Amino acid sequence: MSNWQSICKETDINQDLPEAALFGTEQVAVVKAWNGKIYVVSNVDPRTQQGVMSRGIVGDRTVEGASRPTLASPIYKEVYDLENGQCYGSDAYTLPVYDSRVSDGVIEVDLDSKNPA
Template sequence: MRPTATLDWTAICPLDRLDPDRGVAALVDGVQVALFRTGGELYAVDNLDPVGGAYVMSRGIVGSRKGMPTLASPLHKQVYDLRTGQCLDLPGVALRRHEARCRDGLVEVRLRQEQ
């Protein structure tokens, strides 16, 4: 399914196409986004690893730390809080988060310009 824009939300795919605790990459208005479905929630972050500089975050390892949903970079294993984008291992490093929702069975993403 090709992403389509609806106002400022972009439809990505049906919810059932997202495997729990596995990431997928999507191109939203020219921005690579990593999308995750975990713990009954949807999370969207930039696909760019801020430490390694490669577009690989959709292949990261989903987990949890002290009850918070996390994502570990597949390159250098830094762990990020999926709710905030903050790196739990390196102060001052963060993933840009975006809004994600499910509407009428479709996963939609709205980009955030600034964090």
């Protein structure tokens, strides 16, 4: 089952500057990474449980010769893979990720797809 919700126009999101969105009690962070792809992850920092990931730092990490898009928490600076939510500094934390898509220029998120990797 899917629960696709519109977030905003793709042109509303600046590259490397995440934005927050709220759906009821569900907080998400929308990221347009350096590779041009849109990622939607939980806005709640897995370590502190604070809604701050939309204030994180977008970057990359080279894994097995490939550059992977990342988001660093603005509090303790844990770095998370935007594609699978893996924390590169600790196996104790995983950032939930959501399926997302761009349809007719609008970013959409499937709220039922939350996957803690």
